[in-house]
Amino acid sequence: MTLSRHLPGSGSVGAVSSRRTERLLNLVICLAASRRWLTKEHIRAAVPQYADCDTPEAFDRMFERDKEDLRDLGIPVVTGTDERWFDDEPGYRIDRDDYALPPIELDAQELAVVGLASRVWQQASLAGPAARALTKLTSLGVDTDQDMDGLEPRIRTAEPAFGPLYAATRDRQVVTFTYRKPNGDAAAREVEPWSVASRNGRWYLIGKDRGRGAARVFRLSRIESDVKRRGRAGIYEIPEDLDAQQMIGKHVPSTDERIATVLLRTGRGAGVRRQAVATIASAEKPGWDELQIRIGDAGMLAQALAGLGPDAVAVTPADLRAEVIRLLKGALGAQAAQIQSENPKMRVG
Structure with missing residues (x-):
């Protein structure tokens, strides 16, 4: 079963807020791993990003938006009750029977394509906030499905700048690096990372170049120095209407x-x-x-x-x-x- 097959962010990190994507993924893990209905209290305690909500009302608004987002993505969040655990308080979970992929039959050519594609992905057990979400559920007395191990896919990339830029995009933190232009000239850049996206086998950073005061696209393979973070996290906003692929198309010749x-x-x-x-x-x-x-x-x-x-x-x-x-x-x-x-x-x- 592939729980992350519908989540935003495929091929693009930050085009849809990476924080939102991570929150939705953790919510999917939480709701799919539980063997019983989860109350809002359980969910708020299990999903790390909900800790940012200052009030129960703020959490309710965010949770309702997230439920709608998941349903729009085709992920069936269903509601029910279990009187053994609480008195008619609504609970939530993901109907895994409806969500799981049906059996798929592939011919030889299709299997070859899947085999090639699988080389892009590195399976890893649940890590970071996702693992903590399941740990919190267990501590709350909620049975979780051990088959969830290995859910999170990770992309292998050749560019050493990918990891630091992904993290900086997620945390909305300014970065500096030395960038080599196509003509061979190199210069220091200070950038507010908005998105890290792939196109035609290449990875690009989209963000605001502070030195030029405008949005720019940088090819990761041309970053020649270590990527260094500057200042505090969360000090800028990522444009809500950002289209990473469109930006790359404007700045990068197709062929x-x-x-x-x-x-x-x-x-x-x-x-x-x-x-x-x-x-x-x-x-x-x-x-x-x-x-x-x-x-x-x-x-x-x-x-x-x-x-x-x-x-x-x-x-x-x-x-x-x-x-x-x-x-x-x-x-x-x-x-x-x-x-x-x-x-x-x-x-x-």
């Missing part, structure tokens, strides 16, 4: 139609070869092939070529070649640092 010239060692780089519009044996380098490739996403092509190491050479355009060289130097530096940390007495360089 690069230029043709790149690439040299590949014969028999190497099968994945890159599939992208070629023309391939000939290299007249200047025996044992190598010359490929013409429509770039599409320059960053992804550069990573693919860099990943082939000595078996690939980016010839043109110059910016693609420079990016491949930058990636190779970065990998070499990281490897040297790792060797140095494992063997402090060894000189690397």
Whole structure:
């Protein structure tokens, strides 16, 4: 059973408030894990985000909104009573029979696609506030379903900036980092993070650039320094009408139609070869092939070529070649640092 299949935030962190998404997920866990009806008091005690409500009235308003949001998402929050535990006070839970996915039959191609998609996700047991929600329910004497372990999926991303930016977006806390523009220039940025979203295999930060006083889109792979937080959490608001994908579309070209010239060692780089519009044996380098490739996403092509190491050479355009060289130097530096940390007495360089 997949309880988070309808929750907002898929592919975008912050476009719909990440705090709201986390609260709704915790509410789903709370209502689905219980084997009996839960009163409002149980729910308020179990879901950490409801502690922010100053009064019972404020909690009632937030809870009613959350119930409607879940129902709009197709999650059946039902009401009932159990006189053994309380006198006709309404209780709530999620009807898991109605919510669970029906049996699915997949053909070979569909299974292959699911297998590829599964590589994106890393199953983890319930963590943080979600785990505390179940712990609180147990402490209140509510039986919970142990099959809920492993509910929370986590996305694996290559960019080290993802984790800190996700956390800063959730906490609404200003961040600083060094950002490299497409022309290679690097500069310090101070940003109010609004959203972290993916598009075409790339991750982007959408937020207000304080230095420029306007909304900007930053590609995470171009963040060259550690992401550092500044100031207190919760000091700015995320625009309610923010559309992360629309922002990315405005600032990021959809495809690069230029043709790149690439040299590949014969028999190497099968994945890159599939992208070629023309391939000939290299007249200047025996044992190598010359490929013409429509770039599409320059960053992804550069990573693919860099990943082939000595078996690939980016010839043109110059910016693609420079990016491949930058990636190779970065990998070499990281490897040297790792060797140095494992063997402090060894000189690397």
